[in-house]
Amino acid sequence: MQRASLTILRIVGSPYTTLALLILSLILGLFVGIEALVKRKPYTAGVSYIQRIAAFNETAALLPYTQADGNLGLPSRALLATLIALCALRAAHELVPHWQLPVPSHRLAHTEEFTLEGDIEEAWERATGILSAAGYHLIPAAGSKDAKRSTAHTRGAGRWFLGSLYVGLCLLFVAPLLRWRWGWHSPPLYLSLGETHSVERADIDVTLDQIAFVPRADGTARTFDARMRVEDAGNDDYLTIGLDRGARYCGTSFYYLGYGPAVRVSAWDEQGTPLDIEQIASGAPPQHALRVRFREEQQERLLSIPESDLILRLVSYRAIPSQNIKGRALQIQALRGRTGHVIAGKMLTESGSIRVADTIVDARFEYYAIVGAEHEPELAAAILGGALTLLGLYGTIMWEPHRMWVTMKAREGRCHHRLTVLKRHAEAPWFLSARAKLQEAGGHDDG
Amino acid sequence: MTTANILSLVMTGLGALMASAAVLATKRFKQRASLWLLVSACVLGATGLLVAGILPLSACSSNLSTMLAVSGLGAALSALTLFRQRRETSIIGALLLASTLGIRTIWPSLTYTGLCPSSVPFQMAAILEALAVGILAWGSLFVLAGAKDAGTSTVESVLAVALALQATTLVLRGTGAQWAWGSYWRWDAIECWHLAACLTTAIGLLGVRALNWRNRAARWALYAAACLAVVVSFGLAPLATWLGVNSLYVIG
Numbered sequence: 289m290q291r292a293s294l295t296i297l298r299i300v301g302s303p304y305t306t307l308a309l310l311i312l313s314l315i316l317g318l319f320v321g322i323e324a325l326v327k328r329k330p331y332t333a334g335v336s337y338i339q340r341i342a343a344f345n346e347t348a349a350l351l352p353y354t355q356a357d358g359n360l361g362l363p364s365r366a367l368l369a370t371l372i373a374l375c376a377l378r379a380a381h382e383l384v385p386h387w388q389l390p391v392p393s394h395r396l397a398h399t400e401e402f403t404l405e406g407d408i409e410e411a412w413e414r415a416t417g418i419l420s421a422a423g424y425h426l427i428p429a430a431g432s433k434d435a436k437r438s439t440a441h442t443r444g445a446g447r448w449f450l451g452s453l454y455v456g457l458c459l460l461f462v463a464p465l466l467r468w469r470w471g472w473h474s475p476p477l478y479l480s481l482g483e484t485h486s487v488e489r490a491d492i493d494v495t496l497d498q499i500a501f502v503p504r505a506d507g508t509a510r511t512f513d514a515r516m517r518v519e520d521a522g523n524d525d526y527l528t529i530g531l532d533r534g535a536r537y538c539g540t541s542f543y544y545l546g547y548g549p550a551v552r553v554s555a556w557d558e559q560g561t562p563l564d565i566e567q568i569a570s571g572a573p574p575q576h577a578l579r580v581r582f583r584e585e586q587q588e589r590l591l592s593i594p595e596s597d598l599i600l601r602l603v604s605y606r607a608i609p610s611q612n613i614k615g616r617a618l619q620i621q622a623l624r625g626r627t628g629h630v631i632a633g634k635m636l637t638e639s640g641s642i643r644v645a646d647t648i649v650d651a652r653f654e655y656y657a658i659v660g661a662e663h664e665p666e667l668a669a670a671i672l673g674g675a676l677t678l679l680g681l682y683g684t685i686m687w688e689p690h691r692m693w694v695t696m697k698a699r700e701g702r703c704h705h706r707l708t709v710l711k712r713h714a715e716a717p718w719f720l721s722a723r724a725k726l727q728e729a730g731g732h733d734d735g
Numbered sequence: 736m737t738t739a740n741i742l743s744l745v746m747t748g749l750g751a752l753m754a755s756a757a758v759l760a761t762k763r764f765k766q767r768a769s770l771w772l773l774v775s776a777c778v779l780g781a782t783g784l785l786v787a788g789i790l791p792l793s794a795c796s797s798n799l800s801t802m803l804a805v806s807g808l809g810a811a812l813s814a815l816t817l818f819r820q821r822r823e824t825s826i827i828g829a830l831l832l833a834s835t836l837g838i839r840t841i842w843p844s845l846t847y848t849g850l851c852p853s854s855v856p857f858q859m860a861a862i863l864e865a866l867a868v869g870i871l872a873w874g875s876l877f878v879l880a881g882a883k884d885a886g887t888s889t890v891e892s893v894l895a896v897a898l899a900l901q902a903t904t905l906v907l908r909g910t911g912a913q914w915a916w917g918s919y920w921r922w923d924a925i926e927c928w929h930l931a932a933c934l935t936t937a938i939g940l941l942g943v944r945a946l947n948w949r950n951r952a953a954r955w956a957l958y959a960a961a962c963l964a965v966v967v968s969f970g971l972a973p974l975a976t977w978l979g980v981n982s983l984y985v986i987g
Contacts, residue, residue, distance in 0.1 A: 303945035310938045317931040320922050321971065396947055532854035532915040543917040662917050670919055674906045681902050685895045688944070711947045 294390060300377045301389040303396065309374070365468070368461050375458035382451030385427050388439040391693045391708050398714035400723055402705040404696075411703040412436045412696050418725050419694065426694070436696045442718070446687035453680025459673030463666035474661040479516070480550050480579040481654055487661045490540040493519040494659065497526065501547070501655050512547055514657040529659065545658040549604050549616055550581045552652040555593050563595050563647065581656045596647040597625040613637055618651060690718050739786050740843070746783030747804065748840040750776045754811070754833035761826050769825045770815065776829070777811050780804060780836045787843075799969060800839045802865045806968075807835025809869025817892060823880045827873055835869075856911035860904045864929070867900035868968045871936070871961035878954050887943060890953040894940040894960060901933040901964070928967045936960040 299305055381389045391397065404411040416426050416438065424440040425447070441447045477485045479496035486493050498515040513530035518537050527535035527542060534543040554577040555563040564574035568590040580589045582604035591600040601621040607614050615637060622632040622644040634642045641650040693708040705726070713719050753776035761769040784804055814828025874893030908926065909919035920926060939956030942948035948956060 303941060307938065307941055307946065310934050310941065314931055314934040314938065317927045317934060321924050321927040321931060396945065532911070534914060534917055541917055543915070545916065660917065664917065667913075670909075670913075674909065674919075678902060678906055682899055685899055685940075710945065712944065 297377075297381075298390050298393075300374060301381055302393070305374070309371075365465065368465055371461045372458055372465075375454045375461065379451050379454035379458060382454060383448065388427055388429055389691075391695075392710065396711055397693075397708050398711045400707045402707075402726060404703040404705050406703065408434065408436065408696060408698040408703050411705070415694070415696065415705055415726060419692075419722060422722050422725055424690075424692070424722070434698045436694075438694045440692040440694055440722075442690040446683060447689050449680045449683025449687065450689055451680070452676045453684055456673045456676030456678070456680055459669045460677060461673075463670040463673060466666035466669055467664070470663070470665040472663050476545055477659045477661065478581060478583075478656060479514070479659055480581055480656040481552075483579065483656075484519075487540065489663065490538070490661065491520070492537070492540065494542070494661070495519070496657055496659075499547075499655055499657060500530075512544065512655075512657075514544065514547075514659065516542065516659070539663060541662045541664055543660045543662065545660045547655050547657050548581060548583060549606075550579055550654045550656040551602060551604070551618060552654050553578050553580060553591060553600070553602070553649065554652075555596070555598075555647055555649045557596070557648075558646045563593050565591050565593055565600075568592055568599070579654065579656075592625065593647065593649075594625075596645070598644060598647060598649075599623040599625050599628075600649060602651075608635075611635070616653065618653070620649065620651060622649070690716075692719065692722065743783045743787035744840055744843060746779050746786060747836045750778075750780035750783060751833050751836035751840055753779060754807075754829045754836060757829035758826055758833065761822050761829070766822065766825065769829070773811055773815060773825055773829050773832070776832055776836070777808060777815070780808055780811075780832065783836075783839075784808075798844070799973065800842050800844070802861060802968065803835040804839040805862055805865035806869035806872065807832040809866035810835075810873035811869075812866075813870045813873040813893070813896075817889065823877055827876045827880060831869065831873060831876070854911050854914060856907040856914065860907035860911065863900045863907070864904045864968055867897045867904065867936075868961075868964045870900070871897045871957070871964050875958050875961040878957060887949050887953045890957045891940065891943045894936055894943065894957060897960065897964070898933065898936045898940050901929070901936055905929060905933055925972050928971045932960070932964045932967045935963045 380387055404415065419426060419440050423442060425442070426438045426440050429437040429439060472489050474487050474489065477487075477494060479485060479494070481496055481499065484493050484495040495517040496514060497517045500511065500513040500515075502511045511531065513528055513533075515526060515528045516535075518525045518527055520538065525537060527537055529535045529542050529544045531544060534541055536542070553565055555565055557563060562576040564576060565578045566572065566574040567578060567580065574594070578591065580591070580602060582589070587604045589602045591602065592598065593600065599622070601619075601623060603619040603621075605613070605617040605619070608617055613635075618636045620634050620636065620642050621630055622642065623630050632642060632644045634640070636642075636651055636653075639650075639652045641648055643649075690713070691709070693706075695706045695708075697704045697706075707719075707723060707726070709716075709719050753772050757769045757772035757776060760772055784801065787801075810831035811828045814824045817824065870893055874889060874897075878889060905926075908929065912921075912923075912926075913919040939948075939953075939960045942956050943953050
């Protein structure tokens, strides 16, 4: 049992295990990277994803991100659990006194042997005293009457960095599990101005209050800020989200996912009386002013004005190069409700109106925002994990831990003293100095 | 073209000339003169990039020539801090700086049509990534040039600095992604390529530090890390961005 646990500890602590994990991760990273380039490349006939997205004003460009809701399959959870266990063990080796890494295999280790005269207790005390005086912190390991073991570390904060690295990695691997267990995300919320959607899991309502959109010359967004009103049990609060900027309200995070073209349509008769408009096949009640959203998969909408017996057909275009229209355009066709004959039509490149018999239809160009709501319980673990990992990495790189495995065995009335270090430290000044001090104290080099 | 851009081009052009002069000075004159020329070239190049608006970090990650110039600065900084007494050091550093600043001067708007987020963490990540590439490229060429006494310790130093920069890059990218769309890691193609580059460097450093890789093995670890870093930063990441397989959006 003891031998098996020692073997496990040796495997866990072995640099070869670390190497195997790094290589596995590298293969995984390369596989995903290559797969993304090879398998997802052919978006129709040379049209890149960018052009496809740009062709519809980035609507839903980020939706793939929200759709990955952190669902982890059993293999992923098992892999994460293994990694967490491994990192936790390594962290424990570094941070928990008396639970030190076993002596590395002879292929990686360099060993110096001395013979000290006298009783083992006395020789051990002398040797450890010398190492302590040389600035080493000795952590005794399990031994026996005739055998003593200890690990010698340099003093100071430097020796904690490797532990910090493993704790950080551990937290980074725990984070996806927290997300999977307690996190959630809402379906994308398509919000026109003034429109309210409910985020059921957070029990709050979100209303799009205002949009600040500054386009580039090509129609894409330079800035896009959406101001939202959040209603939570009678309390109102305002949040602003935009490109590269999310917002948080009572544990629920809101992120910008995209935007798209919308039109506010209203109609009135010659006397200026507002007329009801309804969207055909939507089931929504008629309103005096209707906001219509256009999406990549639906760029045409049909509205009706029952009082005037009119049907309005709206078609949104990002651009119409054949008609030299470089920006957004909206085609409005008015059809007689009873016959279906087209009685008027107009192409709008900006907000405007169209007169159909005694009815005036007004169309205002607007935008709608796509918003994602999420609960992210893993965020604290991820932030702390990232910070500890970086801290540990910097510390380990700058102050590489100095570690010696010290053993002493009594045999035939003499004490055989063994110092083991990693091979690369065999010529390191700190090790040579420690060895020289032990030699000065009366140790005979066994070669 | 704005005055700032013209000034930037003049400064990077002068920096390229200074770096070229540093190469010649190393061959014909003393090492000290060469190092001073290299320092001047670095200052001019960095100022040129600052004037053009690298800080406050606008659209750096989508401009390949700017990224190249930052890599050149990384290489030159390595040359100024490691093995200064050797001729190869300053020659390689100066050559890399001269060529990259030269490209930046001749072709300042070598911008790929990628969709690059412009928030501060992403831009800082791009700068650190470029510096890491420069350091790895300098290290590889230095070792390749046959600096026998440099050996494993140079490889270790170069890999260690590059790993710190690449790991910071990953964390910054995650931070930027979290700010932007609430996911610090989603196995995105570009994230994966950068992770692969970082892991290759980590494997090299682990090999040199813990697995006793010496001489040839250490050199090959450095070459592999440098090659992957260059290919990812100047090839695969822009390609993946252009193809849109990273699902980012247009703001670059």
